[in-house]
Amino acid sequence: xxxxxxxxxxxxxxxxxxxxxxxxxxxxxxxxxxxxxxxxxxxxxxxxxxxxxxxxxxxxxxxxxxxxxxxxxxxxxxxxxxxxxxxxxxxxxxxxxxxxxxxxxxxxxxxxxxxxxxxxxxxxxxxxxxxxxxxxxxxxxxxxxxxxxxxxxxxxxxxxxxxxxxxxxxxxxxxxxxxxxxxxxxxxxxxxxxxxxxxxxxxxxxxxxxxxxxxxxxxxxxxxxxxxxxxxxxxxxxxxxxxxxxxxxxxxxxxxxxxxxxxxxxxxxxxxxxxxxxxxxxxxxxxxxxxxxxxxxxxxxxxxxxxxxxxxxxxxxxxxxxxxxx
Amino acid sequence: xxxxxxxxxxxxxxxxxxxxxxxxxxxxxxxxxxxxxxxxxxxxxxxxxxxxxxxxxxxxxxxxxxxxxxxxxxxxxxxxxxxxxxxxxxxxxxxxxxxxxxxxxxxxxxxxxxxxxxxxxxxxxxxxxxxxxxxxxxxxxxxxxxxxxxxxxxxxxxxxxxxxxxxxxxxxxxxxxxxxxxxxxxxxxxxxxxxxxxxxxxxxxxxxxxxxxxxxxxxxxxxxxxxxxxxxxxxxxxxxxxxxxxxxxxxxxxxxxxxxxxxxxxxxxxxxxxxxxxxxxxxxxxxxxxxxxxxxxxxxxxxxxxxxxxxxxxxxxxxxxxxxxxxxxxxxxxxxxxxxxxxxxxxxxxx
Numbered sequence: 001x002x003x004x005x006x007x008x009x010x011x012x013x014x015x016x017x018x019x020x021x022x023x024x025x026x027x028x029x030x031x032x033x034x035x036x037x038x039x040x041x042x043x044x045x046x047x048x049x050x051x052x053x054x055x056x057x058x059x060x061x062x063x064x065x066x067x068x069x070x071x072x073x074x075x076x077x078x079x080x081x082x083x084x085x086x087x088x089x090x091x092x093x094x095x096x097x098x099x100x101x102x103x104x105x106x107x108x109x110x111x112x113x114x115x116x117x118x119x120x121x122x123x124x125x126x127x128x129x130x131x132x133x134x135x136x137x138x139x140x141x142x143x144x145x146x147x148x149x150x151x152x153x154x155x156x157x158x159x160x161x162x163x164x165x166x167x168x169x170x171x172x173x174x175x176x177x178x179x180x181x182x183x184x185x186x187x188x189x190x191x192x193x194x195x196x197x198x199x200x201x202x203x204x205x206x207x208x209x210x211x212x213x214x215x216x217x218x219x220x221x222x223x224x225x226x227x228x229x230x231x232x233x234x235x236x237x238x239x240x241x242x243x244x245x246x247x248x249x250x251x252x253x254x255x256x257x258x259x260x261x262x263x264x265x266x267x268x269x270x271x272x273x274x275x276x277x278x279x280x281x282x283x284x285x286x287x288x289x290x291x292x293x294x295x296x297x298x299x300x301x302x303x304x305x306x307x308x309x310x311x312x313x314x315x316x317x318x319x320x321x322x323x324x325x326x
Numbered sequence: 327x328x329x330x331x332x333x334x335x336x337x338x339x340x341x342x343x344x345x346x347x348x349x350x351x352x353x354x355x356x357x358x359x360x361x362x363x364x365x366x367x368x369x370x371x372x373x374x375x376x377x378x379x380x381x382x383x384x385x386x387x388x389x390x391x392x393x394x395x396x397x398x399x400x401x402x403x404x405x406x407x408x409x410x411x412x413x414x415x416x417x418x419x420x421x422x423x424x425x426x427x428x429x430x431x432x433x434x435x436x437x438x439x440x441x442x443x444x445x446x447x448x449x450x451x452x453x454x455x456x457x458x459x460x461x462x463x464x465x466x467x468x469x470x471x472x473x474x475x476x477x478x479x480x481x482x483x484x485x486x487x488x489x490x491x492x493x494x495x496x497x498x499x500x501x502x503x504x505x506x507x508x509x510x511x512x513x514x515x516x517x518x519x520x521x522x523x524x525x526x527x528x529x530x531x532x533x534x535x536x537x538x539x540x541x542x543x544x545x546x547x548x549x550x551x552x553x554x555x556x557x558x559x560x561x562x563x564x565x566x567x568x569x570x571x572x573x574x575x576x577x578x579x580x581x582x583x584x585x586x587x588x589x590x591x592x593x594x595x596x597x598x599x600x601x602x603x604x605x606x607x608x609x610x611x612x613x614x615x616x617x618x619x620x621x622x623x624x625x626x627x628x629x630x631x632x633x634x635x636x637x638x639x640x641x642x643x644x645x646x647x648x649x650x651x652x653x654x655x656x657x658x659x660x661x662x663x664x665x666x667x668x669x670x671x672x673x674x675x676x677x
Contacts, residue, residue, distance in 0.1 A: 218410065218412065220408045220409075220410045220412035221412045221413075221414060221415075223379050223399075223406075223408070223412065224406070224408060224412035224413075224414075225414075225425070226378075226379070226398070226399045226400060227377060227378075227379075227399045227400070227404070227405065227406045228400070228405075228425050228426035228429055228473065228477070229400040229426050229429035229430055229477070230400065230425070230426075230429045231400075231429070234428075234429055238425070239414060242416045243415070243416060
């Protein structure tokens with residue numbers, strides 16, 4: 001048996017300098033940017049480039065027929081914005097967008113809190129209920145809105161059928177004498193329908209976020225409140241909900257973005273009608289810019305979403321930072 | 327008067343898991359009762375059932391001579407301090423202490439008065455405006471105590487309140503907590519797995535294992551007169567030596583087991599002499615431990631560090647233990663028995 005050798009033998013092969021390149025990927029300064037690259041390219045190509053194009057278009061006179069900016073003469077300054085702001089339809093679309101967003105978010109917050117609290121409890125079939133509640137979120141929006149389009153159909157609506165069967169609709173009934181509600185044909189009903197579909201769609205995400213928030217509240221704290229003599233409601237309003245606020249704000253901000261920028265619901269359900277009662281910024285930009293061929297005005301309309309979204313984005317980032325530091 | 331009493335209290339989590347098994351316990355007024363046991367022994371479940379956070383499977387819980395099984399925690403006139411302290415993170419210290427008072431719908435002036443009183447007792451007047459995250463572990467513990475104190479409960483339930491403190495802070499907190507309890511005189515049930523806390527603070531200790539109370543007694547009784555081998559080995563560090571002899575186990579504490587030199591005066595009628603082999607010494611600063619074997623059973627002797635036992639590594643030696651310090655247990659059941667015969671221990675030497 002020989003004694004162990006601790007020093008390298010003199011003729012040990014020395015790593016050639018050229019081969020050290022293979023450790024390049026283990027350096028954080030190299031690997032990090034490399035891994036980020038696909039996401040950066042994606043965002044620049046599919047978000048950044050269209051955004052710049054939209055800004056350029058908004059200040060130009062491009063149309064579908066002549067979509068190129070060839071000289072400075074194509075720039076028309078604020079002319080597009082002047083036209084839009086003088087257009088009563090745009091003003092209605094802006095108002096509708098804000099009203100739909102605010103009303104649906106208020107409903108979503110209340111319902112998501114209730115649902116979250118219920119689903120946080122233990123009961124039989126909890127998993128099934130959770131799964132069912134998440135379903136609307138997993139369906140592609142255009143498809144699910146088509147489903148609602150049929151649900152709210154002026155003649156074949158199953159909701160109307162049920163109402164007729166239980167005696168709420170038809171001759172000599174509370175909602176009669178018509179045999180149909182015409183959900184998408186009357187101003188209030190159409191607006192309520194759009195809001196309802198928004199609620200139906202954003203509720204699952206908000207509920208899941210809230211559930212996560214609820215389960216992150218230490219059990220001890222709720223038990224301590226119980227010990228301290230707090231009733232269910234006091235525990236809910238003074239302990240649970242305040243602790244949920246940060247995560248609830250995240251849920252709300254997400255939902256606001258989804259609802260504010262949404263095109264599909266109004267487009268598929270009502271095409272902005274009746275008249276322009278459910279017209280929103282997204283649909284109006286689409287009708288003006290793509291269907292009407294006035295790319296410049298369409299872009300200018302769409303840009304009105306930017307300030308709101310910037311404010312929300314800033315709020316979200318701040319919130320994220322605050323939850324990071326505490 | 328019994329402030330807290332349990333009658334055949336049982337908690338089953340499933341068919342196999344019985345966390346608490348028919349426990350009968352009486353806690354008298356003003357007493358500091360410690361529930362001591364290893365983790366998973368059921369002590370915390372027992373405490374949580376008394377507090378109302380856990381519904382018993384069977385049996386009764388009485389607080390101030392009233393059955394409270396069906397009362398929610400808030401109706402039991404008790405206060406609990408949690409292991410995590412469970413302070414409300416979004417409230418200031420003041421609001422934390424005010425929370426139970428608000429729940430009791432006390433008016434603002436009375437609230438202020440009570441909070442000032444509790445804060446001065448616990449020395450946290452300076453911290454009232456802070457948020458829990460700005461407090462140290464010891465400060466949090468005092469805030470949690472203040473929050474419990476303002477309710478003026480019949481009973482304090484404390485669930486390992488010192489386990490989140492570092493070792494140094496724990497020793498002083500132990501002292502403070504004991505002084506606090508004696509000052510306010512409120513009956514306290516204290517759960518811990520730390521025998522030092524139990525011995526140092528408890529008026530009485532209930533040693534719990536596998537859902538049963540193995541022994542209930544004063545720290546002195548628990549240590550000197552253990553009811554079975556579990557108590558004998560769970561309490562004491564190092565644990566009691568247990569040497570089998572016939573159908574008995576003969577037990578003696580390490581500090582009662584000392585080396586005998588030629589000039590040690592001793593007579594065999596009061597001292598049992600034991601020959602040991604393979605002795606090894608461990609120096610621990612304030613004391614030293616001597617490990618050795620008696621017929622293959624490891625035994626430990628604890629001596630002050632300044633005693634020179636003159637024992638060489640691996641050597642044989644003669645040790646002695648006062649016969650009055652011997653405890654006898656049934657080898658099968660582990661229960662304490664009266665000695666069946668005069669022990670000689672197989673390794674024993676006759677002088």
